[in-house]
Amino acid sequence: MTVALNQEVQTAISALAGRDISHIFLVGCGGSLSIMHAGKYFLDRHSGRLACDVYNADEFVCRDPIRLGPGALVLLCSQTGATVETIRAAAHARQRGAVTVGMTLDPSSPLAKSVNLAVPYESSYATGIPIDAAKSNYAVLLSLLAHLLEIREGAKLISPLSESLKHLQTVIDQAHESCSAKLTAYAPLFARQRTIYTLASGAAFGAAYAFAICVLMEMQRYDSQAIHADEFFHGPFEVVDKSACFIVLDGLDETRRLTARARAFLLKFGAPENILVLDAADLDMTGLDEAFRPYLAPLALFDVLWRFAYRLADLRRQPMLEGRRYMKKIANY
């Protein structure tokens, strides 16, 4: 399966071979935007030639950066391929002369038709049907970028990533098992909270962002937001007392000491039963190349949190997807 995926990605990237690209814009909305933060981190760490911006799709269209032109590659993502802002962003980028690549579940969607190259992925979040995580938008994004960097800048990234992706689903399945008891213990107290913050840094920030806005706020109506682990100390930490509720995502990338510091503060000044720490260092990452663990860990952490949300949903008697009151429920907002 990974091989087939790689072939699609390879085809997409090879089609860009003749383009002189100096800037990548990673564009989406909500959950589809959240994965782009890990992509940006990966590019920052591996590319000397490509500048990169991450933008909400409508912000991108209105902002219309001067650098958006023939030298730009715009990589967009929309689950349904029907997100109005993202389709508009693809059209706008093409009009500016940029090359566009669109990731979507649906190869016949408007987004797929709006871009130069469409790359499909799979998702279990919307359907509940299990997938191989190697086919997720998160993994496909990393594959696209790894191929781009190997072909254009000579980095040796495709082989270790492809090997790692063969083991990713197993790593995630084991993460669910190893975290299960902890989540069971934390769920009752978290279910009764009104506000839950998520805290992360580096490649894991997007996972914290997605869980805060697309799960806790969107599906469970908590007050929530993602807080960057060092920004925490420049304002947000003043809300911490024994009743404050935080989820800390400890990743494996170079920013790890930032979350370690915030975690220590939270465990000291907060109540440990209100501080749920998910540390990627506790997960069995067998089969994942050392160099790719920092980039793949956030997906495992998010997947674990996704199941945690279902426990909260049961306890709160607030259904997940079906419980939304505005999204896909009312028209023309």
Add this chain to the structure above:
Amino acid sequence: MTVALNQEVQTAISALAGRDISHIFLVGCGGSLSIMHAGKYFLDRHSGRLACDVYNADEFVCRDPIRLGPGALVLLCSQTGATVETIRAAAHARQRGAVTVGMTLDPSSPLAKSVNLAVPYESSYATGIPIDAAKSNYAVLLSLLAHLLEIREGAKLISPLSESLKHLQTVIDQAHESCSAKLTAYAPLFARQRTIYTLASGAAFGAAYAFAICVLMEMQRYDSQAIHADEFFHGPFEVVDKSACFIVLDGLDETRRLTARARAFLLKFGAPENILVLDAADLDMTGLDEAFRPYLAPLALFDVLWRFAYRLADLRRQPMLEGRRYMKKIANY
């Protein structure tokens, strides 16, 4: 005063004349990071040559992007000039061969001594002593970038910005007057809230971010966070009911329709008395060049909110600067 300021900025930028710069990193923490979002917006709109990233200082050091090298200009800001992360970021950037410019209140501070070029500014927020807003970090940042773009890319930006800055404080003083009755009306209800979100987009996002984390959370212990006006519709809007409390900053830049949409939603599904809208279009901007109004409006909106915070502080009997429990109160967190 503006002339003197311009001379300092001019000197700083002229010193960079020989450098081949292709990337600007805008770096700080908390409030000093928040102003960078407007700088990034300004660069996106005006520079075809300079790529730009905005990073929390410690994220920047750990992430250590490959593009941080002799072709990079790193512009840092720290009010006291003593922020550990920001000083570390300056040293790290110089070690990587980048040229560093540091903005700080204190020309003898560690940050000022760590950078190639130190540029002073003034602030009334920390001291309570009124200043000319043309000397604020926000205005100095725009001046630095305008000089850089005019000298390097031939944009005609210095003269209209300098003229505008002569009138900025008057615009802000008038904004305080014209918003006063509204803030008096909203303060009692907002003072009783537990959670207040701020919502903005484009050049105004940083103002919403600063007010949420450095004022509402840090000084008044509200649960809060800034929400991007379009991201709002991809999750966060599900928390909106008649009890939800939002501050909407309507700026004047190209993203204005994003906040207009969110504002309409909030006024429809929320309770109007819980939705405080500050619209820059309602302010008297006489003297500000049309092209610079989008970039200067967020500072006026933030300054208005700063006074609103003091009304909340009085009603909550929670002092502003003195009421913090961790920041500058405990050591070694």
